[in-house]
Amino acid sequence: MNTTSFARDKGAAPLAGKVAVITGGGRxxxxxxxxAYADAGAAVVVAARSSEELDAVVRSIEAHGGKALACRVDVTDYANVEAMYAQAVEHFGGVDIVLANAGLGTPGGPIETANLDAWKRTFEVNLYGALHTARAAIAPLRKRGGGKLIMTGSGSRHRPxxxxxxxxxxxxxxxxxxxxLAIEVQDANISVNELIxxxxxxxxxxxGKVAFPPGEWMKEPEDVVPLAMFLATQPLVGPTAQSFSLMRRAG
Ligand SMILES: NC(=O)c1ccc[n+]([C@@H]2O[C@H](COP(=O)([O-])OP(=O)(O)OC[C@H]3O[C@@H](n4cnc5c(N)ncnc54)[C@H](OP(=O)(O)O)[C@@H]3O)[C@@H](O)[C@H]2O)c1
Incomplete structure (x- = not known):
């Protein structure tokens, strides 16, 4: 296998022939x-709990000539996540790129008085949901000879x-x-990177009502696209176990 050929030299459709699964793809x-991935030629599976939002995304992608499938999934349920990949394989033949993006922001508050159920729920979605999404992706990615796992992180992990x-x-x-995980699946040409x-x-x-560090770049969702595209189009032997950030602060 030519391990440097992932999405190279495909002109205006760098993801042509690829299948991307995006959790939290409804909004x-x-x-x-x-x-963006659909515009770049990928068939896209958008997954979340709200059917209406997913259906709207699929309609919009199809109206622009792209290929998409809505998949209703709760990432906290491992069987749900496995079924999501089964649908991706059934409809589009495999899986090449996964964006583990479904996430939950919890109401803030000091630890002393924090709602412990909300704490657990945050971990169920942000950590276990991402774990389910990544773990269940490994078998279909192996079948394609490798691929990309892009994990949606947060700059909040850098500092208290x-x-x-x-x-x-x-x-x-x-x-x-x-x-x-990146180290564990490296030999299978599966890269695992963090997108912040x-x-x-x-x-x-x-x-925009949440208070962010002063001087930060307040982005629109579309501003994240170039980095997501970069990560999806790296060669199979490209970067792995790395963190890529759009933030303006060190650390
Ligand atoms: N916005 C920021 O400033 C920022 C900064 C750093 C990191 N992030 C991260 O970026 C990711 C996307 O966030 P966003 O800002 O785009 O938020 P958002 O607009 O609220 O989107 C979150 C998405 O996740 C889905 N989701 C939530 N719980 C789910 C579950 N249990 N199962 C399946 N899907 C679920 C939601 O759909 P349903 O509710 O329909 O399921 C929705 O599609 C998150 O991981 C977040 O932590 C965001």
Whole structure:
């Protein structure tokens, strides 16, 4: 196998022939990346819990001449996630790129008084949901001879953020999951990298009402697309176990 040929020399459709699965693809950052991957030639499976949002994304992609499939899934349920990949294989023949993007922002508050159920729920979605999404992807990615696992991280994992402990801690654990899995599947040409987008105006951030570090770049979901495209188009022997960030602060 030529391990340097992933998505190279495909002109205006660098993802032609590829199949991308995007959890949290119904709105926000996932929706923007779903459109971009479809425009780049990939068949895209958009997955989340809200059918209406997923159906709207699929209609929009198809209206632009792309290929897409809506898949209703709760990433906290491993059987659901396995079924998502089964649908991707059934409809589009395999899986090449996975964006583990489904995530939950939890209401803040100091640890002393934090709602412990909300803490657990944050971990169920942000860590276990991503674990399910990555783990169940390995078999279909192996069948294609390799591929990309892109894990949606957060700059909040770099430094303590009082009042956001559950979210930041879940994303810090996700970073260790990313690095460990990357080493475990490296020989299968599966890359596992973290995408950190920094502040983006989405439903999760209350359309900009969350207080972000001063001087940060407040992005629209579309601003994350170039980095997501970069990660999806690296060669099979390209970067793995790395973190790629759009933030403006060190650390
Ligand atoms: N926006 C930011 O500033 C920012 C910064 C750093 C990192 N991030 C990360 O970026 C990712 C996307 O966030 P966003 O800002 O685009 O938020 P968003 O607009 O609220 O989108 C979140 C997506 O995740 C899906 N989701 C949530 N729980 C799910 C579950 N249990 N099963 C399946 N899908 C689920 C949601 O769909 P349903 O509710 O329909 O399931 C939705 O499609 C998250 O991982 C977030 O932590 C965001």
């Amino acid at each position: 926000g950052i996932g929706r923007a990346i779903a459109h 953020m009082p009042g956001l402990s559950a979210y930041a801690t879940s994303k810090l654990a996700l970073w260790m999951l990313t690095q460990t 987008q920094g502040p983006v105006r989405t439903e999760m951030t209350g359309f």
